[in-house]
Amino acid sequence: MSDFPIVSTGENVSRQVLSDHPDLMVVVFRFDAAGAEGALHNHPHVQSTYVESGRFRFTLGEETREVGPGDSFVVPSDQTHGCVCLEPGQLVDCFTPRRDDFL
Template identity: 80%
Template sequence: MADFPVVPTGENVTRQVLSDHPEMMVVAFRFTEAGAVGALHDHPHVQSTYVETGRFRFTLGDVEKEVGPGDSFVIPTQLTHGCVCLEPGTLIDCFTPRRDDFL
């Protein structure tokens, strides 16, 4: 099992690949302060998000939803999405296929 580095992705936000395979990748995004932002973006990967800890307001296309521990959802390919951290915590994201740009 490989050890992947913790990479800053924005102010008070880091990401760390937890495991990967060409067909899937698991990544932890850690938000250390309320107000930290996961910038709006899109990508060709299907993504599932599981809220391990914390609270977040997600934008998923034209919809906003607030999520907390134990919530999960799937983001289809090319849907513009992002979040604002309401309470510090960790998101566990799975991507298929793997995000080679994270390696």
């Protein structure tokens, strides 16, 4: 179990850092209801996302795709991205370097 707090990031969405190092951070995002959103944003970190459970519609730059359990993808540095939850679930994101703003 992580010693990091669970932080609300929006209606029916929370995040919790699972582990971190200056070069890498692992974070779980929990979406508790269909329609919950991960707002469009970008950051200088390279991000990988693994869909642990649920279904999501992701926007990655100009592309939109639907993903479900077992799917994964990489978000390049500074690419605008976000998602809408279609079925409640969890995303496991890795960031390099770590997201100091999450600490």
